[in-house]
Amino acid sequence: MAAMSSARVQVSACAFSATVNRLRSRPNVVVPFRKSLRVSMSSVPPSQPLEVIVKASVTTPNRLGDCPFCQRVLLTLEEKHLPYDPKFVDLTNKPEWFVKINPEGKVPVLKFDEKWVPDSDVITQTLEEKYPSPPLVIPPEKATVGSKIFSTFIGFLKSKDPNDGTEQALLSELSSFNDYLKENGPFVNGKEISAADLSLGPKLYHLEIALVHYKKWLVPDSLTSLKSYMKDIFSRESFIKTRAQPHDVIEGWRPKVED
Ligand SMILES: N[C@@H](CCC(=O)N[C@@H](CS)C(=O)NCC(=O)O)C(=O)O
Numbered sequence: 641m642a643a644m645s646s647a648r649v650q651v652s653a654c655a656f657s658a659t660v661n662r663l664r665s666r667p668n669v670v671v672p673f674r675k676s677l678r679v680s681m682s683s684v685p686p687s688q689p690l691e692v693i694v695k696a697s698v699t700t701p702n703r704l705g706d707c708p709f710c711q712r713v714l715l716t717l718e719e720k721h722l723p724y725d726p727k728f729v730d731l732t733n734k735p736e737w738f739v740k741i742n743p744e745g746k747v748p749v750l751k752f753d754e755k756w757v758p759d760s761d762v763i764t765q766t767l768e769e770k771y772p773s774p775p776l777v778i779p780p781e782k783a784t785v786g787s788k789i790f791s792t793f794i795g796f797l798k799s800k801d802p803n804d805g806t807e808q809a810l811l812s813e814l815s816s817f818n819d820y821l822k823e824n825g826p827f828v829n830g831k832e833i834s835a836a837d838l839s840l841g842p843k844l845y846h847l848e849i850a851l852v853h854y855k856k857w858l859v860p861d862s863l864t865s866l867k868s869y870m871k872d873i874f875s876r877e878s879f880i881k882t883r884a885q886p887h888d889v890i891e892g893w894r895p896k897v898e899d
Pocket of ligand 1: 695706707708709731745746747748758759760761
């Protein structure tokens with residue numbers, strides 16, 4: 641690990657639950673926490689910072705790059721006040737040690753009890769089980785709220801035809817989410833922030849930056865609940881500490897836009 645780029649912050653080591661292995665095949669949606677798992681897990685805080693591999697910024701050494709899944713994991717660590725030690729990997733030139741750890745070559749990857757675990761769904765679930773306090777649990781019926789926003793955003797961002805319906809599709813997802821928040825907010829699970837917000841927040845951050853830059857497109861002011869949701873999440877200390885730099889976000893999406 642000597643070649644790793646590492647900026648020590650805080651963190652742990654914990655046991656990876658085989659019971660959540662099956663979650664790896666799921667798409668990137670927030671998986672509701674299962675009570676039966678909680679009782680079998682310890683909630684002792686880690687004695688050592690948790691090692692977590694994330695995407696490096698392409699412009700600034702030892703800074704998080706434009707990966708919303710990595711930010712989701714770091715946000716979860718921050719909100720749970722867990723110490724962590726991030727290792728920044730250049731995805732355009734993956735070091736050998738990283739490919740050995742995760743042959744799929746994807747980030748984030750977090751080390752639980754000497755075992756490297758990829759995938760933000762699995763990592764955040766395992767963190768919830770190992771460190772249930774403060775809880776970020778989301779009930780099953782709310783777990784998929786807003787889950788189509790990211791894919792419709794990418795569809796619109798990549799679109800070259802203004803009349804192909806992709807803008808409308810995104811607006812429709814954002815509007816439904818706005819209505820949901822108006823009724824149930826301010827967060828997806830009501831008064832308290834949850835895993836659903838920590839997954840959606842980084843995606844909305846990418847959406848806002850990329851669409852302004854590439855399409856001169858803004859989230860409509862009429863979506864007031866969504867606007868204040870974004871403002872609330874983006875101004876949290878945990879978010880500011882873990883967010884990507886706007887120019888990294890812009891550069892990260894360029895290949896998709898110019899495809
Ligand atoms: N489903 C995965 C997705 C992770 C993912 O796609 N990460 C991207 C960076 S945002 C990656 O590592 N891509 C590999 C590459 O660019 O070579 C998760 O939730 O962790």
